[in-house]
Amino acid sequence: MTSADCLYRIAAERFDEGEFANALRVAHDGLRRDRYHPGLLQVYGLASFRLGNPPVALEALETASAVAPLDPLARLALAELHLLGGWRRSAAAALRFLAEPGRCPTPLLADLARLCGALGAHRAAFKVCRRLARLRPWYHPAHYGMAYYSAKLKRPPARVIRHLRVAHTLAPGVIPYRVALAGALADTGRATEACDLVRPVPAEALGCPGCLGRLLRAATAAGDADLEARLRARLDDVRDRRCGGPSECFEA
Structure with missing residues (x-):
């Protein structure tokens, strides 16, 4: 040596x-x-x-x-650097390699899914999240990721809702999961259930105008005047704000 x-x-x-x-x-x-x-x-x-x-x-x-x-960690970091620098083909080649089963250690799968998503490779990102969820069923971000990329892939709302329910059940205190599930339920006409989910959430914790608009329509449809007033006031506060991304808003 x-x-x-x-x-x-x-x-x-x-x-x-x-x-x-x-x-x-x-x-x-x-x-x-x-x-x-x-x-x-x-x-x-x-x-x-x-x-x-x-x-x-x-x-x-x-x-x-x-x-x-x-090594996988260095390969993943180099892919991210290439992506940040605009060298998308190089990044895509590295991520495709790592996305093959057995090539990326389990602790790195979440970052691999994130980078696949940033590249726009939503199908690959979904598959990585699914693999992670199977390896670590208790890891709620993997289930949320499956829901997020299912929505990006325009899969049936029932599938999106199923993954969101698992994420929310595993981590009921995570507000983005609750809001995403409420929004998905609202989009499928289940306004009352959506309102029940979002009612405990402080209005100041909601920052995405798109999410607020959907939830506001659900509150109106459910006849929940108090929730409607809270959501409308918050929407007026953040109307010109841009969403902070997937960690804040499911629809980003």
Whole structure:
């Protein structure tokens, strides 16, 4: 084992412990001994990415990929960097590779689904979420992801609602799940059930004009005057606001 190999082991341990600055420093010291050590390049790139330095991360990870096949975490990070830089074909190739069964460790599947979704590969994102839900049935974001990408794929509302019910049952305190389920029920004409779900939610927790509009129509249809007034007032407050994305709004 070379001195660079020893430093790689130390740098990798620091990275796994979340000590990204220390991992970067140790990896840098190791690269002074072996500038093309694939493990050190990967740790250096990953730590740089976590520390908010995409250009350095991109250079290190691309160099590492030219020396040896990347580990899944580094491959995923490089795909995200390519996506951020507008190199969609490179990102898509890496994500397709990782989306094949057995190529991405379970702890990384959520990030893989997120990046597939950001790329617009909704079918692949759905399949990754489904795989994660089967491996970890208790992991509610996977069920929410299945609902979200089912909606993007224009699948029947009943399927979307089924996945949302599972997510909401597993995590009833997560407001986006409750709001998404209420919105889906409202869209299928089940206004009273939608109102029952959204009534406990503080109005200030609702920030998407589209969601508020659907729920407002449901409250009107259900004849719930108090809820209608609360939703209308909140909609007036946020009418010009843009939705914050999937973590805030199911329809984003």
